[in-house]
Amino acid sequence: MGYTYTRAGGLCCDNCGTSGGVRKVPCPHGWCPSTALCKDCRTKLKPTMHTWHINCAANSAKATAASEDRLRKHAAGMPTLCSGLLTKDRSVVHALFEIGNTVIGYYMPRTDYDRRNDLPPYPTPDDFKAFTTLTPAPSSFNFADC
């Protein structure tokens, strides 16, 4: 969410658009962007404010768990998926896995790459090898290929 400013650089309230006395109210779970609110709106919206962030605690906890899981995998010597590029042959994805400063590339069928959403967050090559064949690929994308 982008903030709105007056021509003079004053922050505008996200709720009513006024400027002056507007403050950024942070998400109580540190998950979503702060909301800019004027004094009146802060008072008016306070009773319902917690409902805006109803999923933030869970989302934040999930993201923290996923990134801890990623670090645990790296510590155990397992690279994790960092990005994928659809190749010229659009049925194949060039996937990159990272561990520390090392990047490992594999080609895999797009339909198998698409199954990453069913895998745990930050899947490893072994997670994919359970249902597909990985073909060694360069450790960086060749954008001229796409």
Ligand SMILES: [Zn+2]
């Ligand atoms: Zn307001």
Ligand SMILES: [Zn+2]
């Ligand atoms: Zn929030």
